[in-house]
Amino acid sequence: MQKKIAMVIAQNGFRDEEYWTPKEIFTANGIQVVTVSSRANSAVSKFGRIIPVDMCLTDIQVSDFDALLFVGGPGTSEYFEMPRAHQAASEFMQPGKLLTAICIAPVILARAGLLQGKKATVFPTGKEELEKAGAIYTGHPVEIEGQLITASGPEAAEAFGRAIVKALAEKD
Numbered sequence: 001m002q003k004k005i006a007m008v009i010a011q012n013g014f015r016d017e018e019y020w021t022p023k024e025i026f027t028a029n030g031i032q033v034v035t036v037s038s039r040a041n042s043a044v045s046k047f048g049r050i051i052p053v054d055m056c057l058t059d060i061q062v063s064d065f066d067a068l069l070f071v072g073g074p075g076t077s078e079y080f081e082m083p084r085a086h087q088a089a090s091e092f093m094q095p096g097k098l099l100t101a102i103c104i105a106p107v108i109l110a111r112a113g114l115l116q117g118k119k120a121t122v123f124p125t126g127k128e129e130l131e132k133a134g135a136i137y138t139g140h141p142v143e144i145e146g147q148l149i150t151a152s153g154p155e156a157a158e159a160f161g162r163a164i165v166k167a168l169a170e171k172d
Contacts, residue, residue, distance in 0.1 A: 002031070003066045004064065004067075005026055005033055005168075006036045007022070008057060009036070009037050009051075009073075010073055010077075011039055011075065012044050012075045013073050014046065014075055014076065015074075016045045016073075017154040017157045018073065018154055019051075021157035021161055022069065022102075022157055022158075022161030024161075025158065025162060025165060026164070034054045035053050037056070038056070038082070062088075062094070062097065066168055066171065067092070067097065067098035067099070067168060068088060068089065068097070068099055069100045070085075071103075071105060072123060072153065073104070076104050080108060080111055086108070086113075090114065096171060098149060099114070099147060099148050101149075101151075102156065102160050103151070103152070103153045104125065106130060107126045109148070110129050110130045110135055111129070115130060115134065115135035115148070118135055119138050120135045120138070120143050121150045122137070122152060124139075140152070141155065142159045147167075149163050149164055
């Protein structure tokens with residue numbers, strides 16, 4: 001059965017490398033990628049690249065996916081207090097699913113109350129947010145805590161993508 005991952009990007013200002021690098025790793029490993037944002041049609045990266053959006057965040061059905069990935073970048077803050085983003089993240093905290101976030105996006109998981117007592121990493125500017133939410137901040141490029149996988153930023157995008165592929169393979 002082909003694995004399927006929902007990659008959530010900001011409508012405006014997602015980080016290019018944190019989207020493209022893992023996406024290329026996923027597709028090279030036979031994982032289907034669905035690009036998700038707060039609105040359908042298209043989204044604009046931090047560096048101005050316009051890409052098509054396959055699905056609106058409000059339409060995600062957890063049963064259709066094996067993993068949820070929140071991509072970082074300056075626009076990611078649109079999800080920090082968004083109830084649907086928190087709900088979607090919470091819904092992926094069930095057996096057989098992965099919940100992942102890179103760069104500043106782990107703040108979404110922290111604000112959703114999902115990192116309490118869990119090891120996690122984040123872009124350095126988000127460290128206090130994670131600790132305030134009860135996370136155990138490690139500062140590692142990639143942190144794996146059960147079904148949670150977090151990464152610190154663009155330089156960790158490749159290792160992050162590979163960690164997700166490995167975790168999905170182990171769920172078979």
